[in-house]
Amino acid sequence: MTLPSTETILAAAGLLATALIWAVDRFLPGRKRIGYRVQMDTAIGMNPQAAHSVVQLRLLRADREITGATLALLRIENDGSKDIVRQDYQEPLTVDFAGRTVVGVEVPDSNPPNLAAMLTRNGGLRPDGSRLTLPRVPLNKRNHFKLLVLLSGTGTGERITLEGFLSGGRIVRNAQRRGPQPVSLALGSVFIILVGLLGGLQLSGSDSPPRSECASGRLTVTGSSAFARVTSLISTAYERQCPGAEITVTESASLTALQELNSLGGKAHPDAPARIAVSDGPAPRSFQQLRGQPAGVVIFSVVANKDTGIHNLTLRQLREIYAGKYRNWSELDGNNQEIRFVSRTSNSGTRKVFEQKVLRGGTEPVASSDDCRNKDRIPSARFVNCELSSTDQLVAEVNRVPGAIGYGEMSAATKQPNVNRLLLDGGEPDIERVRQNTYPFWAVENFYTYGPPKDGSLTAKFLTYLSGDTAKNTMRTYGHVPCADLRAQPDSPCAQP
Template sequence: MEWMTAENVIAVGTALVGVLVTLAVVWIDRFSPQRKRLGFRVQLNTPLHREENQDSEVMTVREGQVVGMAPPANGSTLVLLRIENDRELDIGSEDYGASTDPHGLKITFGTRTVQGVVATVPAGWVSIRDDLERDPKLGRHESAVLVPKVALERGQYFKLLVQLSGGIADRDVKIGGSLQGGSIRRNRSTTPDEKPARFSPTARTVTVVLTACVVALAAVIVRDQDPPPIGCARGSLTVTGSTAFAPALRGAAKQYEEDCEGSTVTVDVHGSTAGIRELAEAGAKAGAKAGANGAKGAPAVIALSDGHKPGGFPELRENMVAVSLFTLVLHDGIPVDDLTLDQVRRIYRGEITNWKQIVPSVDQPVLLVSRDANSGTRQVFQRRVLGRNEPANSSQDCLTLDDPTSKVIRCELDSTEQVLTTVAKLPGAVGYSELRATDGRTGLHRVAVDGRRPVVEELGGSGYPYREIEYAYTWGLPPADSLTSSFLTYLRSGRGQDVISAHGHLPCATPKGLPVCGKG
């Protein structure tokens, strides 16, 4: 049926909940047999300490007369209880349950002996005082206080000040008895002077539920009337390419989906070069399909690359997004946190094969832990730091030399996570990674190059070499109303910039990023 939209279902359901709750509360309030309730609460629980050579007594005033309690001994405790009618109906003496004990309530205090008890009644409530003084009177027996069957009108209460032989926890204070047509319960502890609530629990419950229903209905109405945010687009998009930039891409995709209803942005990265090839293949397929239908087609794919794309893909359109920082990482067993650029190049040329050539006291072979050929992180390292390609792969386990003609042990791994885990595990290992991926890692540390460290705030001034621009590539110029165009704009401005900055990158389209990205 046409009316069964999500908004209408929510609206009808919310209204129904409001009506049912109101009816339920009225029924409980007017027709439920559990309408009377006697409450009690612990308002004071404090130890007493009697000074030596003093004969002072603990006293209270009732109706103008001073009533004494036993002199306090060290270790005694005073407990103040409030007994109250906290519902709408009066409680009569006949409402207390039938019992062979003439008293209405029995309050116990665990194993503590009751040394004394006095009652206080607000002025004007004479009937309560009379009930407490009428046989059987308020009394005590060992660890219990015996309370008469006191009639309490709505909102009335009285207090009991009890002196115990030792300390007691509030939870160990128990009340025994029954109330016909009602219940006896412990209430929240309050200060002695706290005023009764302005509204009854029933009124508060109905008010809260109806307010929530009104807010929910208003939200449905507002949601139905509000237009989608400017610049948003619906549909599905795949973002691929750089693994180094993947955390920022996932954060931006999640934020975009929250800001733009009806959009799905999937981040599926396998490396910069692999992403470029995936985009090119998707573009070729989309172009062939569109050509058969007599229309121009473009895939909903964006590929992120650490640096410029490889040659041979003329259809791809380039957009600068941000500057990423990378770092060399070294096993913690090697006490080196700064290498010269010349030392790094000699290590990767196989001229330095043991760390003792740099630190004489450390006799440990150099192990090169690298990324595979699809990795943009590796390509940036070769382009920006080494100025040449890395040596050939010579080990499968990153520890054993499989090629006897190789000067150095070098292995290739599929992801940054594998590189960092391996470097932290193998003594003498050195590798590289996107900067933020090393945060919180144990077993390895970052290495400066020529005394310069990877710091976003210093980009453009420090001359740190291991950095690169992140480029976003699309198949030609995407349509202005497409999700591809919308998400690309989102990455380069507004909230997308905030997400990228939060992940440790410098957005290009900012006053600080423009000159850095302009230098390439």
């Protein structure tokens, strides 16, 4: 065996030392860290100085005059090295605008975009005098959001502070960004030089070995429309990392995907096809050859058209609605709108979860409509009910049809402007409520193969990839909870199917 040269050892040691210095400088101050910056704090000038004797302008909000009005723009971000979950907030984040009163607040920017909806839904941002309390929202690494706050009174940006208590972490005020710091520039320059030196010393013309998690070939992943967007993003990330892999993701009802996998696998036995079926919940016991791996917990919500005037239902009321007790939303203190149902098809895993866990074995009204507005299929039916094949279609139809009620994956409703995500028994969809058994509408997304996949195959490698950081962060972005984060917990909902 040829030993590395002295130059190679020195270059590698320098590279390691530089990386270590950078890592200590970047991460040691707090692995969990929320940073904030005041990007703007300016008075709103209403009157031109030269026109005071001619014109007098006033700033009004909700018929209330705002004196000494100012606008402040804050950026709040997870700039640590670990994701922050709701349980990390021992005390909620509170912004204090000393000497001023919070009049109104908006979220003009967030990354990911659905953070804005999480912050603002159901009165999540709560002003109280000079203080603004924020809801406990999860923040993955590099997630951020901005708050545009209208204030009255006098004060300066230096007196704006963000308070709270973060378990195992801290909250810091970041300096305004005016370009790279000298230390960062110096370390970066040294790092680039050493990388070039080490690369030149090691260059031998041979290809580096493939990454251990990569496999080549073709794979089809089909099933659950509630999880299809996340599955597609994870597949794209895997293909980018492993160029020899080609993964096709298609949507279908969960039961349809399981039936196809079982049929194709049976014909190809004993070699399982390169195919995965994704199901909301466990597969029927009749599919004895299918082997499942839990990937993440998907929390669903009941949704209604805003014209219903409904924001909150008890589970009992919801079951009575689907049992046919009510025909108009006015009977539930809503608006005078006929109740119309928008459902998934009978092969849908989401529908199965809804009927089993929420309706407690009850069923939805008979499908009587094709257009979701009229009983054009069965004129004698008591209710309008249409059935659609995907979550996105269902939520879009609830957005369009007055009086409509339906259900779907939690984040889907945030894309439609005329849809309310309903509270059930006064509570929002949340993983803590799932653990406490106080919120019933959830399912574990299971990835099924026909028999165990072959070691080293693309199917086996992709299933392993589902437990990695890239896949987990993608799930969290869309409001799902990775099973890899829950398996070690005694109350984990991610039981092996």
